[in-house]
Amino acid sequence: MAEYGCARMTVHKAITALASAGLVTRNKRAGTLVAKPPVVTAVLEIPDIAALIAARSEVYEFRLLSREIRPLRAEDGAEAALAPHGEVLALTGAHLAGGEPFGLESRIINLATAPEARDRDFTVEAPGSWLLHHAPWTDARHRITAVAAEATQARRLGVARGGACLQIERWTWRAGAGVTFVRQLFPGDRYDLVAEFSPPGAT
Amino acid sequence: MAEYGCARMTVHKAITALASAGLVTRNKRAGTLVAKPPVVTAVLEIPDIAALIAARSEVYEFRLLSREIRPLRAEDGAEAALAPHGEVLALTGAHLAGGEPFGLESRIINLATAPEARDRDFTVEAPGSWLLHHAPWTDARHRITAVAAEATQARRLGVARGGACLQIERWTWRAGAGVTFVRQLFPGDRYDLVAEFSPPGAT
DNA sequence: GCGCATATAATGTCTAGACATTAATCGCGA
DNA sequence: TCGCGATTAATGTCTAGACATTATATGCGC
Numbered sequence: 001m002a003e004y005g006c007a008r009m010t011v012h013k014a015i016t017a018l019a020s021a022g023l024v025t026r027n028k029r030a031g032t033l034v035a036k037p038p039v040v041t042a043v044l045e046i047p048d049i050a051a052l053i054a055a056r057s058e059v060y061e062f063r064l065l066s067r068e069i070r071p072l073r074a075e076d077g078a079e080a081a082l083a084p085h086g087e088v089l090a091l092t093g094a095h096l097a098g099g100e101p102f103g104l105e106s107r108i109i110n111l112a113t114a115p116e117a118r119d120r121d122f123t124v125e126a127p128g129s130w131l132l133h134h135a136p137w138t139d140a141r142h143r144i145t146a147v148a149a150e151a152t153q154a155r156r157l158g159v160a161r162g163g164a165c166l167q168i169e170r171w172t173w174r175a176g177a178g179v180t181f182v183r184q185l186f187p188g189d190r191y192d193l194v195a196e197f198s199p200p201g202a203t
Numbered sequence: 204m205a206e207y208g209c210a211r212m213t214v215h216k217a218i219t220a221l222a223s224a225g226l227v228t229r230n231k232r233a234g235t236l237v238a239k240p241p242v243v244t245a246v247l248e249i250p251d252i253a254a255l256i257a258a259r260s261e262v263y264e265f266r267l268l269s270r271e272i273r274p275l276r277a278e279d280g281a282e283a284a285l286a287p288h289g290e291v292l293a294l295t296g297a298h299l300a301g302g303e304p305f306g307l308e309s310r311i312i313n314l315a316t317a318p319e320a321r322d323r324d325f326t327v328e329a330p331g332s333w334l335l336h337h338a339p340w341t342d343a344r345h346r347i348t349a350v351a352a353e354a355t356q357a358r359r360l361g362v363a364r365g366g367a368c369l370q371i372e373r374w375t376w377r378a379g380a381g382v383t384f385v386r387q388l389f390p391g392d393r394y395d396l397v398a399e400f401s402p403p404g405a406t
Numbered sequence: 407g408c409g410c411a412t413a414t415a416a417t418g419t420c421t422a423g424a425c426a427t428t429a430a431t432c433g434c435g436a
Numbered sequence: 437t438c439g440c441g442a443t444t445a446a447t448g449t450c451t452a453g454a455c456a457t458t459a460t461a462t463g464c465g466c
Contacts, residue, residue: 030445042345166347
């Protein structure tokens, strides 16, 4: 306040912005210190696939490959983080751009959290878009890895078996209850993720 | 203010938080509206590789593969975003975890922005860690893709040729001037990125 | 009807003061 | 020296008012 001749509120807002960017850490009584390890963070935008393809001025299409209502199995592994038990809607489908395969997805929807999904027809509408508008989430976790396409996947995507694909796994929760788990697979040459980072105050 | 009986500043702060989370858009005169496409964003942490490996309680090691000072070539393509011209330090190296290859990196350091890098010995110290502490950046851009390992890369990483790898490209700038461009390659089964998202106010 | 100056309604930002919260520190007694 | 309560120094949050900024809306003259 003395150095810049401004009010405490103004200094507070500025420092709060620095803290939210991870540049400083604030501790009561101890004061505000420059953060030790400047962890590199970036804001990642995971786009809606339909919107992404529309932006490339190509025709988007979703094709449902399988649909099943079943209890959540313990051996579902990663999917089990969704809910301890209960019925789920398991879907697999393909995203097409201009008639060509663009990506595959395998999804589990928790029917306890999103019961309306049970009677929904996902043969042409992508479940991701529907969920986005009808079962909003409050928390999400993403895992991004590179995997080799398995035989079936490779055939459906029109790539060589073992071809490098970007795999995005996403778990979403609403108020602590699992909503959906999705595993998406994109051929490496057809999709990439871009993340930007600029600290606050940068113009 | 009328609805919650509080001051304008308080409402402003709350709405600012919503806006920064992308839930609403603010327009002067037009007012604040619920954001149309709830773009899925997540905060991605790009860890320091040495710290990441240390966290797995394995021994980290960096091995320099090549070092060259040369003018930035126009045909550098993606790298050219760094600076229009001028000398760069081009490095390639390998990250090892417990003696085993963990990842490869190919890096360009802009000597106009980070001149101290010229005389620095990177044979054992990873340039990424050094830059993090000596040439801080203010803006960064990341691109995440899945690629197939080329013959040389596959040999150095100890994976099959054509094996799926996660490729991270990062451009960093300080006050508009390019600092470094790095392309990192990790075998898909040895590395993944995790991104979390919780909107403000979630406890 | 069109173009332009003006009004207006929203956001953006700051001030000065008040009170709340919390964790480190100090001081005192055992 | 140890333990514990009181103090204090920092952050956290809110208020009520002021002025700045800017895109839209309005009204007027041609």
